[in-house]
Amino acid sequence: MSKRNRREFLALLGAPALGVAGTAAARAATALHAGIVPDLILVNANVLTIDAALPRAQGFAVKNGRFVAIGRSEDMRALAGRDTEVIDAAGMTVTPGFIDAHCHPGLQDELYDVNCDLPGIAQIQAALRKRAAETAPGHWVRGFKFDDTKLKDGRPLSRQDLDAAVPDHPVAVVHRGGHTAWYNSKAFEIAGIKRDTPDPTDGRFFRDANGDLQGQVAENARTRLDQAGPQERFSAEQQRERSRAAMVYASKLLTAVGLTSVHDAMADTDKIRAYQDTYAGGELLHRATVMPYGMDGLGSIAGGPSPYKSLRSAGVYSGLGNEHVRIGAVKFVADGSASERTMRMSTPYVGRPKDYGILTMDQKQIHEAVEEAHRHGWQVGIHANGDVTIDLVLNAYERVAKLWPRPDQRHRIEHCTLVNPSLIQRIKASGSIPTPFWTYVYYHGEKWKNYGEDKLRWMFAHKSFLDAGIRVPGASDYTPGPFDPLMALQSMVTRTDYAGRSWGPEQKISVEQALQVATINGAYASYEENAKGSITAGKLADFVVLEQDPHAVDPFTLKDIKVMRTVVGGRTVHTRMG
Numbered sequence: 001m002s003k004r005n006r007r008e009f010l011a012l013l014g015a016p017a018l019g020v021a022g023t024a025a026a027r028a029a030t031a032l033h034a035g036i037v038p039d040l041i042l043v044n045a046n047v048l049t050i051d052a053a054l055p056r057a058q059g060f061a062v063k064n065g066r067f068v069a070i071g072r073s074e075d076m077r078a079l080a081g082r083d084t085e086v087i088d089a090a091g092m093t094v095t096p097g098f099i100d101a102h103c104h105p106g107l108q109d110e111l112y113d114v115n116c117d118l119p120g121i122a123q124i125q126a127a128l129r130k131r132a133a134e135t136a137p138g139h140w141v142r143g144f145k146f147d148d149t150k151l152k153d154g155r156p157l158s159r160q161d162l163d164a165a166v167p168d169h170p171v172a173v174v175h176r177g178g179h180t181a182w183y184n185s186k187a188f189e190i191a192g193i194k195r196d197t198p199d200p201t202d203g204r205f206f207r208d209a210n211g212d213l214q215g216q217v218a219e220n221a222r223t224r225l226d227q228a229g230p231q232e233r234f235s236a237e238q239q240r241e242r243s244r245a246a247m248v249y250a251s252k253l254l255t256a257v258g259l260t261s262v263h264d265a266m267a268d269t270d271k272i273r274a275y276q277d278t279y280a281g282g283e284l285l286h287r288a289t290v291m292p293y294g295m296d297g298l299g300s301i302a303g304g305p306s307p308y309k310s311l312r313s314a315g316v317y318s319g320l321g322n323e324h325v326r327i328g329a330v331k332f333v334a335d336g337s338a339s340e341r342t343m344r345m346s347t348p349y350v351g352r353p354k355d356y357g358i359l360t361m362d363q364k365q366i367h368e369a370v371e372e373a374h375r376h377g378w379q380v381g382i383h384a385n386g387d388v389t390i391d392l393v394l395n396a397y398e399r400v401a402k403l404w405p406r407p408d409q410r411h412r413i414e415h416c417t418l419v420n421p422s423l424i425q426r427i428k429a430s431g432s433i434p435t436p437f438w439t440y441v442y443y444h445g446e447k448w449k450n451y452g453e454d455k456l457r458w459m460f461a462h463k464s465f466l467d468a469g470i471r472v473p474g475a476s477d478y479t480p481g482p483f484d485p486l487m488a489l490q491s492m493v494t495r496t497d498y499a500g501r502s503w504g505p506e507q508k509i510s511v512e513q514a515l516q517v518a519t520i521n522g523a524y525a526s527y528e529e530n531a532k533g534s535i536t537a538g539k540l541a542d543f544v545v546l547e548q549d550p551h552a553v554d555p556f557t558l559k560d561i562k563v564m565r566t567v568v569g570g571r572t573v574h575t576r577m578g
Contacts, residue, residue, distance in 0.1 A: 037081035038063050040541070040570050043073035045089035046549055049535040050096050050519050059089075062541040065569035070535060087577075092564060093549040095515060096534050097260025097542030098485040099522025102414055102435045102475030105250035105262055105483075106274055108242050109144040109174075116143035116173050120152045124173070125165035132166040139230050141166055143173035145479055146182070148340075149446045157182050158208075159215030170229050177480040179337035180218045183225055188213055191228035202360045204342075218342050219358050243274035244283075251278065251285040255573045257484045258563040260542040261287040263526060265381065265414060265477070266331045268293065269307045275325045285573040287542070289328035289526040290321075291381055294369060308373075317377030319527070323540060323569075328526050329381035329412055330373050334361040335389040338417045338440065338459075339480050341450050343385030345418060350452045356388075363392050370396035370411070375404055379527075381412035381435075387423060390416055394426045401430060412525065415477070418451075419461050428468045433525045436460045438474035438488035438517070439481040441504070442559070445497020456504035462492050462517060463507045473522040474514075489514045489550060490558035511550050511558075541570040545577065 038061035047057040049070060059076040061069040069079060080086060114131045116124050124143070132141050148156055162171045162184035170187035174180075188194070195212055199205055203221025206214045217225060234242065254262060264271065267290045278284040294308040308330045311317075320327045336342025336358040341349055344357035361369070366382065370393075373380045384393045390413055397411045409431050416427070416434030427434055437460055441448075448456055458464070465472035474492070476483040492514045495505045509517070523533030532540045545565035550558055566574040 036061075036063055036068055036079065038068060038076075038079050038084050040085045040087065041076045041080050042087040042089055042094065042543075043076050044091060045073075045545070046091065046093045047535060048093060048095045048515065048549075050516060051534040051536045053536075057535070060535060062570040065541055065571075067535055067537050067539055067541050070537060087545075087565070089545055093546045094535070095544050095546065096519040096532070097544055097566065097568065098258045098518045099261040099263075099473065099533065100254075100259050100476050100478075100483055100485070101263045101473035101522045101525045102265045103254075103262045103478045103483055104178075104265060105254055105478065106243070106247035106264070106271060107144075107250075107479070108246045108270075109142065110479075111246050111249060112242065114141065114143040114173075116146040117176070119150065121157055121161050124157070125161060128162070128171060128173070129165045132169050132171075135169055136230075137168070139169060139232060140187075141169045141171045143171070145176045146173045147176050149444075157215065159184055159188075159213060162215060170225075172226065175337075175340050177337040177339040179342055180216055180340045181222055181225075182215045183217060184215070187225050187228070191225045193224065202358065204358060218340070219336055219360050239270060240273060240277065243270040244277045244281075247271075247274040247278045248283045251283065252574075254483065255285045255566045255568070256563065257486070258544040258546075258566050259286060259483065259485060260544070260566060260568045261289070261522065261528075261532060263289040263291060263328055263475075263522075265291045265475075266293040266333075267291060267307065269305075269310075272307060279324050284324065285568060287323065287532075287540075287568065288325050289528070290325060291328045291331040294330040294332045294373065308378075312373075312376050312378070318379040323531065326526075329379035331381050331383070331414065332361065332366075332369050333383040334366060334393060335359050335384055335386055337480070338385050338415065338437065339444050339447055341447065343417060344388045345386040345455075346388050347455075349450050351450070357386050359389060359392075361392075363395065366392050366396045367399065370400055371404075374400040374406075374411070379410060379412065381414050383414040385415045385417040387418045387420060390419065390423055394423065394430060394432065397430050397432055398426070408527075410525070410527065415475070417459050418455060419458050419464065421464075424461070424464055424468050424470070427465075428470050434465055434470065434472055435475040435525065436462060436465075436472065437477055437481055438462075439476050439484065439491050441495050442487055442491035442497050443482055445499060445501050445503060448497075448503045453504075457506050459504055459507075460492075461507050462513075463509050466509060466513055466517075471521045471524045472517060473525040474517045484559065485518050486550075486561050486563070487559040488518065490555065492517065493555045493558065496556070511555070515550065541567065543567050 040062040043059040057070045058073040061076050061079050114127050118124050171184040173182045200221050203219040206216035208214045292308040296306050335344040342358045344359045349355050382393045384390045410433050412433040414435050495508045496502050520533035523529040547562040564576045
């Protein structure tokens with residue numbers, strides 16, 4: 001290899017000749033001397049690199065989908081060739097692409113079920129009634145994205161409400177949180193569930209003041225209902241096309257708000273195939289770390305056999321794939337929901353002195369799942385919201401680290417909502433990665449009264465994690481929470497909701513910290529901090545152009561900053577700019 005070719009090769013990989021060592025001008029000069037002609041340069045910008053070696057710059061150059069130089073605008077212009085694309089940012093702010101470390105994009109219900117994100121019961125009834133008129137007799141009518149606390153009626157949705165709208169079809173209206181759903185009488189009838197049917201250990205049939213079925217069903221108690229009666233069937237090709245269409249739709253929405261990478265935190269076989277299909281077809285705009293779910297038959301949350309077991313049996317483990325789609329952690333679910341008030345805690349919910357939440361896995365099951373995955377080379381991610389559940393998960397992570405140690409163990413605690421100083425110390429010591437919700441304080445504010453101020457001091461504890469030296473990422477859990485990362489910045493920085501109510505202000509973090517949570521820390525959660533998460537020579541050229549600098553606006557308006565351009569690997573995938 002000639003000296004020039006070797007220099008160019010090192011430059012493209014971001015090696016020291018073009019890496020963080022030296023000045024920006026020196027890096028640009030190295031690129032020029034190496035004969036690199038960028039595919040793209042960006043100039044006249046306020047670049048927030050999230051790289052401590054060069055925190056701010058005016059521009060950068062991109063070659064073959066990676067950053068090759070960062071520095072002054074005039075140095076970047078000097079690199080441009082005849083065919084180089086030039087983006088003049090006109091003084092706007094540029095950050096690394098945002099990373100959502102726990103999201104559920106591309107669900108088919110987005111396109112095919114009844115959208116129940118509506119303000120009142122009457123509107124929900126009308127939407128369900130319309131779908132029932134188009135549905136074969138006896139088949140299910142399914143709604144999604146319902147939020148019980150945002151109804152204007154001042155009372156909960158009930159079984160009787162659903163009966164009045166759709167008496168002859170089974171109906172399921174799934175909460176946007178994904179852990180509870182509301183059913184009509186027909187659904188209970190075909191499932192054989194009656195007034196005196198006992199609750200399973202990992203779920204609950206809610207009852208009204210008279211002891212009758214209220215309609216709401218939580219956690220794995222839903223499985224018996226969701227599998228009852230005739231189910232809509234599709235051919236393999238129809239199912240494949242539905243999954244592909246849902247992923248194409250989701251990818252456009254994600255990149256429009258500046259998300260360039262997403263950790264898909266419970267993918268089934270159809271979802272995994274949809275990623276491959278959309279990537280092969282050039283329709284996948286974002287990058288995905290795919291987390292196959294590890295449990296069989298989770299009802300409407302993610303029904304069917306576990307793809308993880310098939311992958312594991314084939315010898316696959318975390319990390320397989322490429323820079324666009326790769327296999328991440330296996331996902332398990334050990335307790336309930338924060339937004340639906342079913343997570344398992346050591347103290348009860350406000351106003352519900354006997355309700356501590358629901359466990360969906362016990363300690364033995366968690367130990368067995370973690371051991372099996374860990375010993376087969378998998379990163380593990382376990383949904384654990386409540387402090388009781390987090391303790392059980394840490395017990396398992398600490399056990400495998402002692403019995404079967406491996407370097408740089410980064411098992412994940414998905415959501416990790418309610419913590420305390422002891423749990424935080426154990427998370428740090430075990431190298432575990434918490435993925436707390438980052439839009440929840442803002443979006444779900446009306447729910448936090450169910451927990452009380454004492455708990456909110458230790459919920460979504462971004463500051464406490466950062467103070468402990470834990471590289472905490474951000475996570476929306478969409479559909480449970482909105483996936484807009486600018487809303488997330490506002491939520492983390494202000495700790496106030498949409499109505500201006502403050503929740504756990506002790507956990508406020510700075511804009512600079514929030515940007516790290518949204519970028520490099522998200523990359524760290526999937527072992528990709530050397531490939532993405534900062535604007536650094538050699539890393540993937542994923543970046544976002546923002547109309548305003550998040551540091552320079554009223555923090556209560558962070559969510560209103562417009563995403564002007566989203567670029568993935570040097571390719572513009574969304575733009576408002578000319």
